[in-house]
Amino acid sequence: MKHTTKIMLFTGMVAFFVIQVSHTIRNTNSWPFCSYNMFNRMMQPKIDEFMIWLYDSKGNKQLVLPGNAIPIEYYRTPVLMSDVFDGNNESSKVQLCRILLDHLNTAPWGKFDEILPSARPTPGSHFTGMEVFIYNYDLDLYRYGQKLEPVNRKLIYSYHQQS
Amino acid sequence: MIKKLSGKLAYFLFHQPAVWERLAALRISISVICLVLLIWGDYDSSFYGLTSSFLHRQDAIFPFLPALGPTAFLILKSVAIVGGLFTLAGLFTRVSMVVLTVSFFLLNGYIAANDSYWLAYITHLHFFSIALSCVDTSRHYSLDSWMRKRIYISDKAQREAASFAIAFMQIFIAVLYLQTGISKLLNSGVEWFTSGQTSYYATMMFGTRLGQFMTQYREVYHVIGVYTGIVEVGFFFAFLFRRTHKVLAVLGMSLHIGIYSLMILSFFMLWWIYPALFLFKNNWKKQAEREEDLTVTPLQDELPAQHQRDIEKVYSSFSSQSDSDEGSSKSPLQTMNSRKN
Numbered sequence: 155m156k157h158t159t160k161i162m163l164f165t166g167m168v169a170f171f172v173i174q175v176s177h178t179i180r181n182t183n184s185w186p187f188c189s190y191n192m193f194n195r196m197m198q199p200k201i202d203e204f205m206i207w208l209y210d211s212k213g214n215k216q217l218v219l220p221g222n223a224i225p226i227e228y229y230r231t232p233v234l235m236s237d238v239f240d241g242n243n244e245s246s247k248v249q250l251c252r253i254l255l256d257h258l259n260t261a262p263w264g265k266f267d268e269i270l271p272s273a274r275p276t277p278g279s280h281f282t283g284m285e286v287f288i289y290n291y292d293l294d295l296y297r298y299g300q301k302l303e304p305v306n307r308k309l310i311y312s313y314h315q316q317s
Numbered sequence: 318m319i320k321k322l323s324g325k326l327a328y329f330l331f332h333q334p335a336v337w338e339r340l341a342a343l344r345i346s347i348s349v350i351c352l353v354l355l356i357w358g359d360y361d362s363s364f365y366g367l368t369s370s371f372l373h374r375q376d377a378i379f380p381f382l383p384a385l386g387p388t389a390f391l392i393l394k395s396v397a398i399v400g401g402l403f404t405l406a407g408l409f410t411r412v413s414m415v416v417l418t419v420s421f422f423l424l425n426g427y428i429a430a431n432d433s434y435w436l437a438y439i440t441h442l443h444f445f446s447i448a449l450s451c452v453d454t455s456r457h458y459s460l461d462s463w464m465r466k467r468i469y470i471s472d473k474a475q476r477e478a479a480s481f482a483i484a485f486m487q488i489f490i491a492v493l494y495l496q497t498g499i500s501k502l503l504n505s506g507v508e509w510f511t512s513g514q515t516s517y518y519a520t521m522m523f524g525t526r527l528g529q530f531m532t533q534y535r536e537v538y539h540v541i542g543v544y545t546g547i548v549e550v551g552f553f554f555a556f557l558f559r560r561t562h563k564v565l566a567v568l569g570m571s572l573h574i575g576i577y578s579l580m581i582l583s584f585f586m587l588w589w590i591y592p593a594l595f596l597f598k599n600n601w602k603k604q605a606e607r608e609e610d611l612t613v614t615p616l617q618d619e620l621p622a623q624h625q626r627d628i629e630k631v632y633s634s635f636s637s638q639s640d641s642d643e644g645s646s647k648s649p650l651q652t653m654n655s656r657k658n
Binding site: 155160163164167171174175177178179181183185186187188189190191192193194195196197198199201203224225226227228230234237238243245246249250253257261263266267268269270291293296298302 | 327330331357358359361363364367368370371372378422425426429431437438440441443444473474477478481485488489492493495496497499500501503504505508509512514515516517518519521522523529530532533581582583585
């Protein structure tokens with residue numbers, strides 16, 4: 155390999171890593187360049203979480219994390235939920251709820267790495283509706299072995315299929 | 318001093334040991350990771366196909382790629398899987414590696430257009446597969462090499478390009494850890510590491526059973542935070558010394574396995590590469606013994622004993638050595654002897 159080729163390769167590599175690190179300094183991602191800024195904020199005990207109540211045809215309901223209702227990695231679900239349910243596009247909200255309920259009923263999925271397992275309806279039933287909430291938690295109230303209750307909650311969206 | 322450092326850098330970049338075996342091992346590692354992600358990971362054709370009409374932003378990354386329905390998404394995913402299987406087996410490797418690289422890149426870029434956070438932490442797979450596409454990864458552990466039974470003639474330029482690909486990937490990992498450390502320092506300060514607060518609270522919400530059990534012992538998370546800081550910030554600086562690479566790989570793997578036991582974060586797509594990248598046949602001493610290029614600088618104790626006596630003479634000879642030395646087929650010992658004579 156010629157000396158100039160080596161110099162060019164080295165220069166290109168340095169430029170590449172300068173671009174990568176500049177994303178870290180600017181705390182932003184522009185795919186495929188990545189800042190690797192995950193978990194870089196000090197997590198505070200008071201947090202807001204999207205939570206979903208799922209209703210089935212036997213009249214039962216269960217509270218699940220969005221990751222149990224959306225077949226994507228759990229850490230991405232807040233972005234998706236926020237994109238759809240914080241917006242004003244009613245059609246998107248209805249479509250997403252319908253797609254998710256249909257997916258939960260017809261193609262449940264298992265756990266893999268950061269993908270949580272899908273919620274399952276009561277045996278012999280199927281999911282018919284969902285309500286999206288923002289739950290406010292105070293993690294300082296968490297005690298191992300006990301269910302962590304929310305400090306507050308707010309209904310964001312409600313969708314129930316017509317029977 | 319600068320000449321010595323640049324010599325060491327050139328040696329690291331262009332004279333990696335056992336390049337063909339290690340590239341083959343990297344090809345296998347990368348294709349296994351891609352296949353695991355594609356088959357069991359976050360590529361639900363039905364979900365992405367049905368939601369594309371309102372979630373997909375065509376202008377975000379690939380304007381030429383329209384919203385894909387379930388079938389089109391499945392086809393793209395299938396192409397990537399087939400490319401991954403062929404790459405893993407080492408069949409038509411040069412072509413299949415490119416197919417895997419391009420299809421996996423398109424697939425992830427397409428999904429990344431849904432939200433900016435999409436699989437940001439797996440983008441190294443794209444850069445690594447691009448690097449592997451530029452070199453021959455089929456010379457070992459492949460059906461191609463088994464069927465052709467080809468004898469490869471040693472080509473210095475090809476070997477140096479192969480070495481550069483491996484060195485690039487190693488540096489990428491070191492810089493990656495530095496980026497994670499810098500990001501935490503810039504946004505939260507040293508307290509992120511000393512308090513262990515983020516992993517403590519995150520484990521409460523998304524921890525494994527073991528992790529949630531361990532939240533009863535707050536001090537455990539202080540230790541985790543400090544250990545994270547040592548690995549993330551220290552990795553890059555320790556990486557500057559070749560002797561530490563194997564230890565660093567083990568430390569990095571232990572960090573990820575430890576986090577996985579407490580939280581639902583395996584980062585397997587990262588540390589599954591480490592055995593092939595840092596541990597497998599990464600023997601610099603052996604490399605120095607068969608080194609052919611005197612314009613580079615092995616570490617002192619990586620040289621055979623008879624070479625060490627002459628190392629200072631070799632350094633002094635670099636300054637007068639021109640590019641015309643390239644392609645020399647003389648061994649270090651032959652060259653030294655000819656200079657002595």
